[in-house]
Amino acid sequence: MLPSRAMTSDPATPCAPSARPFLLAATILASSMAFIDSIVVNVALPAIQGEFHAGFEVLQWVVNGYALILGALILMGGVLGDRYGRRRVFTTGIVLFALASLACALAPSAGALIAARALQGLGGALLVPQSLAIIAAAYPKNIRGRAVGIWAAAAALTTVSGPVLGGVFIDLLSWRAVFWINLPLALLAVALTLRFVPETYGAIRGATDWLGGLLVTAGLALVIYAAGELPQAHQGRGALLAVLAAGVLTLAAFVVHEAGSRAPLVPLSIFRSRVFSATNGITVGLYFALSVVFFLLPYTLIQVHGYSGLQAGTALIPFGLVMGLLSPLASRLGDRWGLRATLSTGAGLVTAGCMAFAIVEGRGAIDYWTGYLPALLLMAVGMTISVAPLTTAVLSSVADEESGVASGINNAVSRIAGVLAVAAAGMISLVSFPYYLFHRLAQAAVDDGTRAALLAGASRLAALRAPDTAAPHTAQMLHGLILDAYVGSYRTGMAVAAIAALTAMAIALRYLPARVTPGMGGR
DSSP: OOOGGGGSOOOSOOSOGGGHHHHHHHHHHHHHHHHHHHHHHHHHHHHHHHHHTOOHHHHHHHHHHHHHHHHHHHHHHHHHHHHHOHHHHHHHHHHHHHHHHHHHHTOSSHHHHHHHHHHHHHHHHHHHHHHHHHHHHHSOHHHHHHHHHHHHHHHHHHHHHHHHHHHHHHHHTOTTHHHHTHHHHHHHHHHHHHHHOOOOOOOOOSSOOHHHHHHHHHHHHHHHHHHHHGGGOSSOHHHHHHHHHHHHHHHHHHHHHHHHOSSOSSOGGGGGSHHHHHHHHHHHHHHHHHHHHHHHHHHHHHHTTOOOHHHHHHHTHHHHHHHHHHHHHHHHHHHHHOHHHHHHHHHHHHHHHHHHHHTSOOSSSOOTTTTHHHHHHHHHHHHHHHHHHHHHHHHHTSOGGGHHHHHHHHHHHHHHHHHHHHHHHHHHHHHHHHHHHHHHHHHTTOOHHHHHHHHHTGGGGGGOOOOTTSOHHHHHHHHHHHHHHHHHHHHHHHHHHHHHHHHHHHHHHHHSOSSOOTTOOOO
């Protein structure tokens, strides 16, 4: 039997004023670990690929092993905090994340690294939802917004500094160091939590939907695994198609289960709101595009243009700076322009940014200031003016008592969109790179033996190297052909990202009202 306090809502402010700064620091430290590890690993991918001699399909699982579990279970994490105590679940998540980070740092193989990343995702799914809930329970309404603003600013700072910090560690030490850094952060976060964070509980509505969490996680994992493996499967395609079908059926079972559950993880009735459904569709399009760019861009800068890890991380700084500096203005812009105009403009700028990435000069020395920076700024401005109106639209499209669920669903949707984006980027790369490589090798009249050897290793993409037996001038020529082929696949991926953002723009223009009004669900 659970304690009776678990069945009631929080007291108004169950935290002494003197403890609040330390409580806020604990939530920032813990959240920063989760945010950093969702970004910094992208800069480490070339180094990981080099050490484990891994194909690109392995790299996408290094990213998605974390993001899939985090996105699928983040709603469950919030429910567990409400039921069993936010401090308890928060602390458990931090400890689990730290242990998983240790396992990542010591991983002897790519498979072990992926498994440890999945465990990190589970830790993140436990700690991330508790952060804002702990802040909301500790601060009275009149100063809560300031505390949330500090927390959000720290998240933006993490976005800026994470890739740079990772680049320093990769260049000076090893890619493993990006995981070691989590251990002191976790230790300090746990110490602050145990000392200054009081235990709070949320209102409990029925049983925990364990089956729903299992079905959505398993379904997404099966679909993404099959989609990633099919492009390079010369044998066993039938088995992979069966896995894909099993994933689709599992996701269908999740929908059926949620429809009949008394305490669903995702209450499907909320999607009767046309505006809520539309804003989640826009979320998918925008975060899909963003995730494709941040997955492909660091890899391209390092493998094609010769950037170091630090240089690649530094190249991403303007994105975070723009979001941090312009975010306060974005909400005012939304009030002035209205919902439809703001979100369609934001999605249009993201589309333009993706297309600008696609047409940057292929390979060799690139002027960052006239090549990649304009594209990055377009995306940053587009995302900045979209995020606040999206949040406002989500909360305004449902009844007040559904706002927490609506916000949680939209958060999960944005993360799952990132998972699907990385899977799609990997699939596109693994399909298009061999195609481009085959045609470039044919045009260069490369002999059949060398051509077969290169195509057999095509899953390594830009990390592919000429056979050891090739003469120096031949190896140099082949390296150029490999990079040309990779640039072709990179451009294809960016074009798909642009299509996703353009779809978000179309949804905004077609389904959103001109301005936000309370209860504008349109059910």
